[in-house]
Amino acid sequence: MLETRLDTGRIRAARLVIDPLFLDTPLYRCEGLEPGLGCAVSVKLETANPVRSFKGRGTELVAGRLIDMGARDVVCASAGNLGLALAWSGRRRGLNVAVVASRSAPAAKLDRIRALGARLELVDGDFDQARERAVDIARGDGVRLLEDSQDIETCEGAATIGLELVDAAQPVDAVLVALGGGAMATGVGHVLKALAPGVEVICVQPEGAPAMARSWHRRSVVTTGPTDTIADGVAGRRPIKAVLDDLLQVADDAVLVREESIIAGMRALLDHAGLVVEPSAALGIAAVLEDRERFAGRHVATIVCGSNVDLDSYHRWIGAASIR
Incomplete structure (x- = not known):
C-alpha cells in the first residue's frame, strides 16, 4: 500500500x-x-x-472544485504554464484569476496569460519570489491560493x-x-x-x-x-x-x-x-x-x-x- x-x-x-x-x-x-x-x-x-x-489537467480539477465551493477568486505563482492553464480553466468557469510571475518568464507564456483575461503581476527575481508575492495577495485579499504540487x-x-x-x-x-x-x-x-x-x-x-x-x-x-x-x-x-x-x-x-x-x-x-x-x-x-x-x-x-x-x-x- x-x-x-x-x-x-x-x-x-x-x-x-x-x-x-x-x-x-x-x-x-x-x-x-x-x-x-x-x-x-x-x-x-x-x-x-x-x-x-500538462498543467491543464490539474487546473481543471482546481477550477471545478472552486465552483463547487462557491468561490470565485484564485491566485497562483507560476513560471508560465500553470498560470496559463489556470487562466484557461478559470475563464471557462467564470473565475477571477490572478497570476504572479517573474518578469524574466518567457514572453510567449506571459502574453497568453494576459490574452486569456487573467490579471498578471510581474515581480523581479525568480519563481520563489513570485510564490512569496502570491501568498501575500492571497492573505491580503482573502482569496484561494493555488500552490502547484502542494495542492x-x-x-x-x-x-x-x-x-x-x-x-x-x-x-x-x-x-x-x-x-x-x-x-x-x-x-x-x-x-x-x-x-x-x-x-x-x-x-x-x-x-x-x-x-x-x-x-x-x-x-x-x-x-x-x-x-x-x-x-x-x-x-x-x-x-x-x-x-x-x-x-x-x-x-x-x-x-x-x-x-x-x-x-x-x-x-x-x-x-x-x-x-x-x-x-x-x-x-x-x-x-x-x-x-x-x-x-x-x-x-x-x-x-x-x-x-x-x-x-x-x-x-x-x-x-x-x-x-x-
Missing part, C-alpha cells in the same frame, strides 16, 4: 471532471528517435491541448497521465518524467507504482536547478541558491516537504542533466519527431543521451510536457546545437 497524499480512486474520478480536451493525449512509438538513443522510445504528447502543457489537485490531475500510460497497448520498461515542483512526478509515479510496479520511474532535472533531485537523494529538503537553466518550467529552489515525501515513495531515481544535453534533446525532438518543445519537455531525451548504456535495449516512455517556448530563444538554442 502506497503511503502518499494521492488516492488512485480520486485520480480515476478526476477524469470525469477534467475537460476531455486534456485527456487521452497521443502516445506513440517514435522510431525516428531510436537510432540516436539506442533504445525503443514512446512519446506521450502533453502539448496537444489548448494550453500546450493535491495539481498532482492528481497530472496523475491521469499515468492512467493513460498504464492502459497503453504496448508496455514500457521505464517512464522519464520532468522534475520541478513534483506534481507530475508524484502523480504519474503514484499511478505507476500502484498499477504497474514493474515500470521504473525516473525523474529528470537540470543540473542548474537541482533542488528536488538533491532532496530526493538526501531524503530531506535541500534548498539551493539561484538557478541557472534554460528549463524555466522546473527551476524551483525550495522543495515542499509533503511533495518530497510523496516522491520518495514513488520515484526509483532522480537524475541531473547538463544544459547541452537539454538543447540536444530539443533538437532531436525537432529533427526526428517534428516537435517544437520547451526545454523542460526535452529532459527525458536528455537523460537518455547522457546514459545510453542504462537504457540500451529497453523501451522507455518520455512525457513531452510543454511547448510554450519563446521562439527567438528556441532558434538561438537550436542554432547553437547545429553549429556544434
